[in-house]
Amino acid sequence: AQSVTQPDIHITVSEGASLELRCNYSYGATPYLFWYVQSPGQGLQLLLKYFSGDTLVQGIKGFEAEFKRSQSSFNLRKPSVHWSDAAEYFCAVGAGNNDMRFGAGTRLTVKP
Amino acid sequence: DAGVTQSPTHLIKTRGQQVTLRCSPKSGHDTVSWYQQALGQGPQFIFQYYEEEERQRGNFPDRFSGHQFPNYSSELNVNALLLGDSALYLCASKSRLNTEAFFGQGTRLTVV
Numbered sequence: 001a002q003s004v005t006q007p008d009i010h011i012t013v014s015e016g017a018s019l020e021l022r023c024n025y026s027y028g029a030t031p032y033l034f035w036y037v038q039s040p041g042q043g044l045q046l047l048l049k050y051f052s053g054d055t056l057v058q059g060i061k062g063f064e065a066e067f068k069r070s071q072s073s074f075n076l077r078k079p080s081v082h083w084s085d086a087a088e089y090f091c092a093v094g095a096g097n098n099d100m101r102f103g104a105g106t107r108l109t110v111k112p
Numbered sequence: 113d114a115g116v117t118q119s120p121t122h123l124i125k126t127r128g129q130q131v132t133l134r135c136s137p138k139s140g141h142d143t144v145s146w147y148q149q150a151l152g153q154g155p156q157f158i159f160q161y162y163e164e165e166e167r168q169r170g171n172f173p174d175r176f177s178g179h180q181f182p183n184y185s186s187e188l189n190v191n192a193l194l195l196g197d198s199a200l201y202l203c204a205s206k207s208r209l210n211t212e213a214f215f216g217q218g219t220r221l222t223v224v
Contacts, residue, residue: 032211036215041220042217042218043116043215043217043218044155044202044215045215046213049211051211090154090155094211099145099157099160099170100145100155100157100213101157102154102156103154104153104154105152105153
């Protein structure tokens with residue numbers, strides 16, 4: 001069965017510091033992996049996606065993620081966090097035209 | 113391009129009532145999925161429509177039903193509302209030929 005685990009419910013980082021959000025997945029086939037961001041009361045915006053090829057993918061807003069098949073992980077990173085990055089981040093797994101399964105999310109707080 | 117649009121944005125209903133939520137997909141998209149996002153949780157897949165038929169369904173009771181129209185727009189209907197149905201309902205659209213889904217801003221349903 002498909003599942004996604006985001007181990008960190010809430011993370012606080014200082015503005016300018018680096019960020020890593022963890023995501024572990026369980027999927028029977030080659031997964032399609034996604035990271036979405038959600039600001040309060042808003043829908044989801046796609047940050048980046050991995051389907052195949054280079055395991056380090058670049059996304060919008062300076063985010064990147066690395067797919068590690070051996071660890072079943074797809075962690076999101078950003079070298080320097082901005083106050084505007086404060087939001088809820090969701091990792092999701094899917095394949096082809098199947099539905100996506102989302103993790104419970106990680107809430108990011110940015111300290112000035 | 114208006115993107116994915118959902119209506120209404122907010123809705124308050126009484127327990128036992130019925131509700132209909134609407135979604136217009138992004139231009140060029142033919143597949144619509146619905147998700148329920150309870151407070152503090154990740155989105156949960158309800159169902160997906162393509163070619164006016166329900167193609168996949170998540171673990172939701174029959175009180176949740178949907179429809180897709182020839183112009184690809186979609187409705188989500190929930191009967192016999194329960195307090196636990198209070199959530200943000202998200203619509204996502206995509207092209208059948210592509211795996212990237214775009215989300216609307218959601219409809220916030222409150223059941224009292």
